[in-house]
Amino acid sequence: MSIAHHPSEALLAAYGAGRLDAGEHIAIATHLLACAQCRAFVRAVEQAGGSVLAELTPVPLSADALASVEARLQQAPERFSPAKAPPHQKMAGLPRFVQTYPFDEWRSVAPALQARTIRLPHASLARVFLLKAGPGTRLLEHTHSGVEMTCVLEGGFSHKDGHFGPGDFDFGDSSVDHRPLIDDGVDCVCLVAMRGRLDINGILGRLIQPFVRL
């Protein structure tokens, strides 16, 4: 199984620089869990960060800075024990730190469409939720007033940019008019980080409105 759709270099760079919104960070981290190629690129961004840091013009600290840090070095460097036991997996394919967050129950938002909100422990411009769509469902034609990042966890879908399977990353904004068709045979589950409103064209739009305000 190979991954065909990756986040843009600019998004990966913003992730590595620590500049992404918390919710969008989760969408990228979910893709990175599945994609060694993008992990290598993020390592590269961090290396670039190291080079940038090393070349900065130094700004002196207060005269007693080293002494005051040394005063806090009472104990020896920590010995780190192996990582704690993984938390109960709520959903395969999600990074470990996301599994520790509270998840709401699944709720129906439209025929053959369910959503499950992930409660983030700190403010985020993007809302993060799991979206599950039944086999063969044609999702509504929609555009975005903000940006929407999607990472496939199970199953797959297609729209005019191609087919998206597990690990694939899809980015939508106001310039994109999506009308995804869910694969036959299995449910499709995605993690979605969404900013702004979803503008839905079509009759089912009204049905789905409560969902977009979730």
Place this chain on the structure above:
Amino acid sequence: MGQGMGLDRDAIRPDWAVLIVAVSARGDRAAFAELFAFFAPRIKSFMLRSGESEVQAEELAQEAMLMVWRKAALFDPAGASASAWIFTIARNLRIDAKRRTRRESALVAGDVDDEFHIDEAPLPDARLAETQTEANVRNALAQLPPDQLRVVEMSFFQDRPHAEIADALKIPLGTVKSRLRLAMRRLRSLLGEET
């Protein structure tokens, strides 16, 4: 002193990785002081350029160096370079500090570390690619045209990189976007990845 050897002393820097390992292995305070002398003022500079106040930048620089001491055992000399490792410590502390000033939560820096931790199960060749990254990235960065390098560097300091870089460099927004895109694409292809 350095001239006697025909070398430019300024160009020679200690092997930071060796110093971090010395801190980890035997709590070497002289090694730590050397790391502090070089990195603390640069972390402070990084924080100031990221928009932190003088007081906050000073505090975060000290805090970051404390983390270098505490986490030295987690540093893998075969992995990221020392400066990249210290960069990630500073980056995570800055994220944590921003959350704390907004009083959004009682999280500690360790939580931010978790958010950047990926449970990796890379293929053998992918692992190789990751360990080769440091030298490759140095080369790749060195090969970028200066105007592209400039936008890459600045993208580390701005929350809304495009608009603010355009402002600082006095070039149109579209130019910033295309330079950054070109630079990142180039970086990716220089690293031998598919685009």
